[in-house]
Amino acid sequence: MDRKTYYGKFGGQFVSESLMNTLEELDLAFEEAIKDEKFLGEYHYYLKQYVGRETPLYFAERLSEKHRTKIYLKREDLNHTGAHKINNVIGQILLAKRMGKTKVIAETGAGQHGVATATGAALFDMECTVYMGEEDMKRQALNVMRMEMLGAKVECVRSGSNTLKDATNEAIRVWAKTAEDTFYIIGSAVGPYPYPKMVKEFQSVISREAKRQFYEAEKRLPDAVIACVGGGSNSIGMFADFIEEKGVELIGVEAAGKGIKTGEHAAAMAQGIPGTLHGMCSYLLQDEDGNIKLAHSISAGLDYPGVGPEHAYLKDTGRAEYVSITDTEAMDALMELCRLEGIIPAIESAHAIAYAIKKAKSMGEEEAMIVCLSGRGDKDVNTIADYLSGKGYLN
C-alpha cells in the first residue's frame, strides 16, 4: 500500500487499472505545478482579477450581539459564480491546460460546481461536458441553463438513483475512456488521490486569507472555525491553515436532513461506516449489504453519501469535530442571517451558521469564531420559497 495516497486508513486509489497511470501522471504534474512560481502567479492572478479575491472577513455585528460572542463570516459567497467552488476550478483548469488537455468534464449535483466548471472552461477555451443526474436536472433547471449559456454540454445521467453519486460514477466511466485528452475536474475534496490533496490545495486560500484577516482584526487566532461538510471542499479549505494551530477548534457541520434517526440524512460521519466509493476509502452511507444509500438534505450541495478522506482522518484523530444540523435548523438560521445581517446564504452555508448559533451558547463574549459562508442563496430561492410556503414562515 502506498501510504502517500492515504490519510491514516482513509483515501487511497480505488479505481480501475486503466486509470492508475493517469493518476500518477496527474500527481506528478500537480506536485510540479504547485512548486512553480509561474503557475502559482497565474492562479493568484485569476483569483484576484476574475474571481474577485480576497473575500472579506466580515464581523457579523448584529448576529454577534444577539448570540453574545464574536462571529466572523468568511464571505466566499462574494466570489464570482457565487460560491467557493470557483477557487478549485481555476486551479484545476490551469493544471489541465498545463498538461495539454483540451477537454474537461465534471460531475454536478445542484449545479454549482457544474456552473463553475463551465465558467472556467469558457474563460480558458476548453470543451466542457458536465454530467448531471436526471432528477437533479429537473430540480435545478436554472443551473442547467446557465451551464448551457456558458457553452458547456450538460449530459443527462440515467442510472441508479439519477443523482450526484450516479453523475460522479458516469464522469469516472467517461474519464476512464477518454483520459488521454480529457481532464476530470472533481468539485469536492473526494475521489482518488491526488484529488483530495489537490482540492484542498486550491481551496486553502480561504483559510490563508481568513487567518491573516482575523489576526489584523483581533491580533490573535480564533477560538473556533466552523464550516459545512458535504464532500468537504469549503471546510477543508477553511480548516487547512488552522490544522496545525492546536488551540483552534475545528468544527465540520454535516446535513442531518430530517434527523439522523429517520435515516433520511447526509451525515456520512455520523453513521461512521468506512467503505470505498468514487475512488476513495472514507466514511459512507451504506445499507446492511454494503450498497451505497441515498443521502437526503434540503441542501443539494450537501446531498452526498460520502465525505472527503482527510475529514474522515481528522475525525478519527480527534483534531476536528463533526456535528450535524437538520433541514429545519438550517432554514431557521438562514432566515435569521437574512433578517439580522442582510445576507441570503446558500442553504449549505446556513448549516454552518445554525451550528455557530448553537456553539455561541458555550462561548464567552470575548471569544471569537469564524464561520465559512461558502455560498450565496440566490440559487436556493425556489427551494426556500417551497419550504416557507409549507411552513408559513413569512406570515
Added chain:
Amino acid sequence: MNRIEEKMAALQAKQEKAFITYMTAGLPDMEGIKALIRAQEEAGTDVLELGIPFSDPVADGPVIQQASYKAICQGATLKKIFQMMEEIRKEGVNIPIVFMMYSNTIFHYGVKGFVKKCKEAGVDGLIVPDLPFEEQKELQESLDKEEGAILIQLVSPVSGRRIPLILENARGFVYCVSSMGVTGQEGNFHKEIITYLESVKALSKIPVMMGFGIRTPEDIAPMKHIIDGAIVGSHFIRLLDQNNYDTKVAADYCKGFKAGMENL
C-alpha cells in the same frame, strides 16, 4: 489445487482456448441462476464469472449497470449469493466460479470473514475492478492465508510498465481488458490491441484472457494466435435478458462460441 488453475492446466494440455461468461448473480432469480450455471457446465463453458450486484458499478457499461440495479431491486445480496453457491456445490456442480465484484462489498462484509466464506462456499476466484494492485495487500494476504479463492489480475491497454508488477505473483489467468473504460463497448477494441496483448503474453507465466466488448468468436480472430481465451459479459447478459433467461439459449451460445474458437 484451485479449480481455476486445474481447468487452465487441463485446457493447456488439450491446447484448447478457454471460454468464460459473465452473468449477474441473482438474475432472473436465485433458482434461475442455478439452472444457468448447470446448463453452462454441461455445455462446456470453462469458467463462470458471477457479478455481485453493487449500487455504484463504475467499471461497468449500461448493460451490466442495469442488470446489477435490477438484481438489487429484486433483493439479491452477497449473503444470498453465498448460500446459492453452497447449494450448487453440494449438488456437485464443479465448474470454476469467479466473483466479479466491487471492493466495498468485500470491505463491508469484512475481508477475513469474506475470504473464509468464499472458501466454504466454493468460490474459486475474485475479480475486483476497483482494487488496483496498490490496494490489494490486505485482501491478497488474507487469500494467501486461507488458500481458497485466488485473485485474478486485470491488465489494461495503458498498463505499460505496470504489467511486470501486476503479473509477478498473478494466479489462474490474466484478464486483459480490451478497451479503455467500461464493459460492453461492442467490439471497439483499443487501437494498439495487438501490441498490447503481445506484450502481456510475452511476460505472463499464466494463460491470457481477453474481455470487454466481445460478442462472437470472430471478434477474437485477429488475436487468436496470442490469447488463451475469451470472456463474454455484456453481450451474454443481453442475450439472456432477451430470451427470458432460457437455459437452452445460454447452452447453445456457449457451445457455439467454444466450437467457433476452435475453427478460427
